[in-house]
Amino acid sequence: MNKYISIFFIAFLIFNTANAQGLLGNKDEVFTRQDSLRGSITKERVWWDVKYYHLDIKVNPADSTISGSNTIRYKVLNSYKRMQIDLQEPLKIVKVTQDGKELKYKREGNVFYIDLVAPQNTGEIKEVIIFYGGKPKIAVNPPWDGGITWNKDANGKPFIASSCQGLGASVWWPNKDHMYDEVDDMLISVNVPKNLTDVSNGRLQSVIDMMDGTRTFNWYVSNPINNYGVNINIGDYVSFSEVFKGEKGDLDCDYYVLKYNLEKAKIHFQDVPRMLKAFEHWFGPYPFYEDSYKLVEAPYLGMEHQSSVTYGNDFKKGYLGTDLSGTGWGLKFDFLIIHESGHEWFANNITYKDIADMWIHEGFTNYSESLFVEYYYGKEAGAEYVRGTRKGIKNKKTIIGHYEVNNEGSGDMYPKGGNMLHTLRQIVNNDEKWRTILRGLNSTFYHQTVTTKQIEDYLSQQIGLDLKSFFDQYLRDIRIPTFEYKVQGNNLEYRWTNCVPNFNIPVKVNINGKEQWLKPQAEWIIMLKTPKDLKLEVNKDFYVNVIKSK
16 A cells, blocks of 8 residues: 655644635645556556556466466557556566567556557557566455455365455556556456366456366456456356346346355345345446346455455355444345445446545445445435444545545545435435436446546536535535524524535424424524424434534
8 A cells, every 4th residue: 555654744734724724634645756656647648548458367376476468459649659557566577569579668666667669659559568477465454455365265275366446456467557547348368277267357258278287267348447346356166147137138147156155155145136126226227237247255355346246244244244334224235245236336337537536436335335225124224324324434534535646535435425425315305306316427427437526516417506515525624514503582593613615505404393494604594483492403314413502
């Protein structure tokens, strides 16, 4: 993971400036040149558009090595002759060719600069082949601190998997490792010992028995895919399948598990068609019918790899048998199946361009858990679930991170992001319109990389409100907006405090048993002739604090 240090004096100045502006959050952080090379669209990246990868590798469990090549097909956007390819230490590039000729290259940390010889004419489609190998970083705490996991199953057979969100796919294969440019389609060829199976993204095209006693699995991905969504899963797998009758027709669902877990998986994975039914209702068709849906047992908790979702929740309900919401509803489903599959819509279909906007993945997917609950157990059950996740919100760092340095924001992007969206739903105050907006997101930004601004603008336009201060409050500030009120005689006075400038969202309240909407501002607003012995409650589905002043 990227390393950074806090500078007290600068942080103090930033804090006071932010306080004056009403935006509170992250201390200033110092980043390295490597962070910038990893997180920005450099001049060595911007001139070419990746169109196709053929990742062709040999995975050797005996010595924990990976070797092979990646053929990169690209379109020249602007003529330039230096290409940035990312590959993290200790892996090494051993050769680069174009048009059959070897090219010179130079390493700078985790970046390789390739000097191209052939003309790079605007509009042309070109190819370069990167040969590489070595022992990739071992995953320390996957999927959060990822790399390659080299485990063994209960029978002593190799059980291997990749996980690399944030860290980057270049931790195990060479590529253009920036989220803004997704490859259009991809062939993944993985050579493994003959007694093992590799499961990767897309559809299995062929399995080839090699002369040396190994087998090569060829998987083709026909849809755009982000780099961290590409994966390998290697083990003593068996599989079973079913067909989900979805909005776009028949969706092939394939399940890969270790042999001794087959029978329990056949029962436990029944959450998959339930998930698909609920999420197609809320978000629209599953985004990758052409590539199928797969759920693959992995030697770690799990991850949202596109069309190859990995699973390690021990075949338990909840999150390893616990309910993260504390409401009881979280034990009605397998958290990993629902959450990681929800990312097929928010992460793999709609993908952030910069990891600073990771809330687009995690906020919506956290919220999808409550929508799953609502679909099967009712609206109040779903609301109870998302409200229950508030106990995980820390409000110590902003949800949005620093741009162009591969820096993600606070883990609050999960529960606070979900509760922000739940609050926004209350403002919309029309469930069918809200569902239409969620489905519209997935159709408008179908298979696209996006920025927070694009999502904010879309929601503002569809809802018909200027939501800038709303998103500033929840995404770029650590304070919880506070509804403050007081009773003066027969008058009710109320306002928003603890807020960014111009925060003015409406809020639903109950006054002496009667529900109504108020529109607080920063200044006190007076409601005349309110009932005696006034009792006021703010609707609990709004993620706000409430203070009664004297």
